[in-house]
Amino acid sequence: MDTRAPRRRVGRAERERQILDAALAVFGERGYQGASMDQVAERVGVTKPVLYTHFGSKHGLLLACIARARAELLEVTSAAAAAASTPEEMLRRGTLAFFEYLESRAPEWTVLYSESAVAGESLEEIRAQQTDFIAGLLATQAPGADAQRLTGWANVIVGACERLALWRTRAGVSSEQATEYLMDLVWSGLAGAAGGPSSPPERTGDNPPS
Amino acid sequence: MDTRAPRRRVGRAERERQILDAALAVFGERGYQGASMDQVAERVGVTKPVLYTHFGSKHGLLLACIARARAELLEVTSAAAAAASTPEEMLRRGTLAFFEYLESRAPEWTVLYSESAVAGESLEEIRAQQTDFIAGLLATQAPGADAQRLTGWANVIVGACERLALWRTRAGVSSEQATEYLMDLVWSGLAGAAGGPSSPPERTGDNPPS
DNA sequence: GCCGGTAAGTTACCACGAGTAAGTTACCTT
């Protein structure tokens, strides 16, 4: 007997959703390089050329995945930040939301971030968005600083968040902890963390050398 | 007439150097994906299988490139840090050396960093090295902090440096400026930047902008 | 000087995956 379903046709928008879902899953499992277009197509229950009529190329498919995820990310983080009143609290909540969103979509994002060569421009746009947003926050905190300095600071924070996100999942550190570590440095600075000029670097014993 | 040179043979070590040089150049020009093994081979003046006898795979060739560059990077930065006496000054000089080394090898590193999917593990090892090194610095500055917190802070700095390096070359910001921006946040923190209408984070004056 | 062994190098091939041209069929309109 012929087990093939009788070639069901599907509308454009819905097909694109299906393809993006499948692509994100397959890229998440095998990595972008490791995944083949046939695998994505098979997952959708369709043949390869369909993917090409919708997204043009493998690269285009990845970009579309990122674009969708990017919209979600932006919405989540800016909503979190908007719920706070002071710049400090906005930064804290935004960062926390960033970590938690990445965690909730972990497999996809680890791929997307690690595949930066191919994602290239598109990822940089996300970072630019974040940088602008954060520079705005900082401007209200440090009104005396010039634009370039604010941008520099914002880049520090964006880079720090990206790396913290990766580290904390690997090291099993909670989102709250990671956020705290960021705020320690960025807000309080290290200068005050010294015990004072008179305190020698006492080892507490819980801090083995690496 | 036969213009081909009469198949000159070359020692193993020297060939490997030649191949690494060519690979770094070709990867730098076309990107890792965009470059083909034949192109690398042609640049060396040799055929493809030679590359495989030396490095096993395209991936292996990339890893070898990174390993060599990594050794240079480590040496440059740790030498710079060693020339300072206080932790703050070590961090500052190490960061500056990092930026300047990356700039001196710009094309190669932009590729290697952006090709993180393929470079994967190997790049993470570099970051781990940097993180350990910086965590050590911070330990002397903040002896009260536990190990996890130190590691978290170190990750903040590593991520920040990576991003700053990319941004500053694009935005035409000097290494010294970028370093200063990092130190602003990490050492002084933003908390003090709020109050005075006239006070951006205070500069110590011993480190004039270029 | 010549001669054999070995490492360096080449030619000629395979496998597989991205991308495409041309033909086929389900659904909607009238």
Place this chain on the structure above:
DNA sequence: AAGGTAACTTACTCGTGGTAACTTACCGGC
């Protein structure tokens, strides 16, 4: 029911990573 069109498939090409099998330059001993 006819027939137009968009969705879909079959069957290919081409480029590139990787390999098997053969060839040749160099270096030692006689």
